[in-house]
Amino acid sequence: MDSTIEVAGLRKRYGTTVAVDDLTFTVRPGQVTGFVGPNGAGKSTTMRIVLGLDAADAGSARIGGRPYRSLAAPLTEVGALLDAEAVHPGRRAQDHLLWMAQSNGLPGRRVGEVLEQVGLASAARRRAGGFSLGMRQRLGIAAAMLGDPPVLIFDEPVNGLDPEGIRWIRGYLQSLAAEGRAILVSSHLMSELEETADHLVVIGRGRLMADTSVADLVARASGSRVLLRTPQRSETMTVLANAGATVASIDHNAVTVDGLSAERVAALLGAAQLPFSELGVHRATLEEAYMELTRDAVEFGAQGATP
Numbered sequence: 001m002d003s004t005i006e007v008a009g010l011r012k013r014y015g016t017t018v019a020v021d022d023l024t025f026t027v028r029p030g031q032v033t034g035f036v037g038p039n040g041a042g043k044s045t046t047m048r049i050v051l052g053l054d055a056a057d058a059g060s061a062r063i064g065g066r067p068y069r070s071l072a073a074p075l076t077e078v079g080a081l082l083d084a085e086a087v088h089p090g091r092r093a094q095d096h097l098l099w100m101a102q103s104n105g106l107p108g109r110r111v112g113e114v115l116e117q118v119g120l121a122s123a124a125r126r127r128a129g130g131f132s133l134g135m136r137q138r139l140g141i142a143a144a145m146l147g148d149p150p151v152l153i154f155d156e157p158v159n160g161l162d163p164e165g166i167r168w169i170r171g172y173l174q175s176l177a178a179e180g181r182a183i184l185v186s187s188h189l190m191s192e193l194e195e196t197a198d199h200l201v202v203i204g205r206g207r208l209m210a211d212t213s214v215a216d217l218v219a220r221a222s223g224s225r226v227l228l229r230t231p232q233r234s235e236t237m238t239v240l241a242n243a244g245a246t247v248a249s250i251d252h253n254a255v256t257v258d259g260l261s262a263e264r265v266a267a268l269l270g271a272a273q274l275p276f277s278e279l280g281v282h283r284a285t286l287e288e289a290y291m292e293l294t295r296d297a298v299e300f301g302a303q304g305a306t307p
């Protein structure tokens with residue numbers, strides 16, 4: 001079976017709310033694909049449809065080429081963490097997993113293996129009700145891994161975790177991708193995916209806004225912006241603005257320059273005898289790239305709202 005998720009022309013409406021609007025994208029094996037968009041963008045709805053928990057109005061969602069409902073042993077083909085709270089609080093971690101394994105025809109030894117993988121072996125006999133949020137997320141991930149599936153879907157797994165938990169999840173997702181699995185992980189914060197995702201599917205109001213590698217997105221947003229430091233910020237800004245650049249200060253001695261090459265900036269400042277240091281091409285953060293990407297959509301949305 002191919003380790004892929006293929007979504008094609010997907011649409012879903014709840015009453016008058018369009019949750020998913022003609023969405024098409026593919027999640028490929030061997031990489032972490034981030035699924036990003038603001039709250040209410042349609043990420044959870046898309047994931048639920050892929051997992052057969054909700055029906056689409058139109059379009060299709062396939063795992064390894066087949067719709068979820070036609071998978072013979074779903075847990076061995078796709079694992080999912082949608083809601084870490086969905087465990088009975090009175091149940092011990094290992095009993096919860098054993099029950100899942102048995103009802104899906106999986107060997108009981110998987111329980112110990114997945115608890116070990118997610119770092120919960122020592123808490124195996126504790127009741128889920130006493131778990132911290134981070135432990136519940138790990139238990140949810142252990143459940144997703146029970147069938148050792150080639151495709152994994154995680155809805156906001158980083159939400160509410162402490163820095164150590166976030167570091168752990170990042171490393172774990174990357175190791176799963178390195179094993180050749182297809183990983184789809186959602187977040188409403190681009191910054192959470194900065195060090196985790198290789199590829200991004202960005203949606204807004206249910207529509208696809210970008211389907212791109214992280215490297216390409218950052219390179220495009222970085223463009224030709226120049227960053228420099230100078231003790232004479234205001235004089236520097238005046239000289240560069242007079243030469244036609246768009247200049248913005250980012251702190252008391254640093255500015256960004258759009259519209260002039262680094263060489264031209266150096267020549268202008270040299271001629272004006274203005275000192276500078278750290279003149280270089282600015283590399284956008286993923287957050288900046290995202291803002292750039294969504295700005296047009298926000299403007300479009302605002303216009304669309306006026307009658």
Ligand SMILES: Nc1ncnc2c1ncn2[C@@H]1O[C@H](COP(=O)(O)OP(=O)(O)OP(=O)(O)O)[C@@H](O)[C@H]1O
Nearest residue numbers: 014017019037038039040041042043044045046188
């Ligand atoms: N069962 C439902 N009934 C009615 N409306 C729904 C239902 N599920 C989702 N919606 C609506 O569909 C839209 C998309 O919601 P969805 O939960 O898929 O977004 P999301 O991107 O996952 O957001 P979040 O980051 O907040 O989870 C929202 O406007 C939401 O209110």
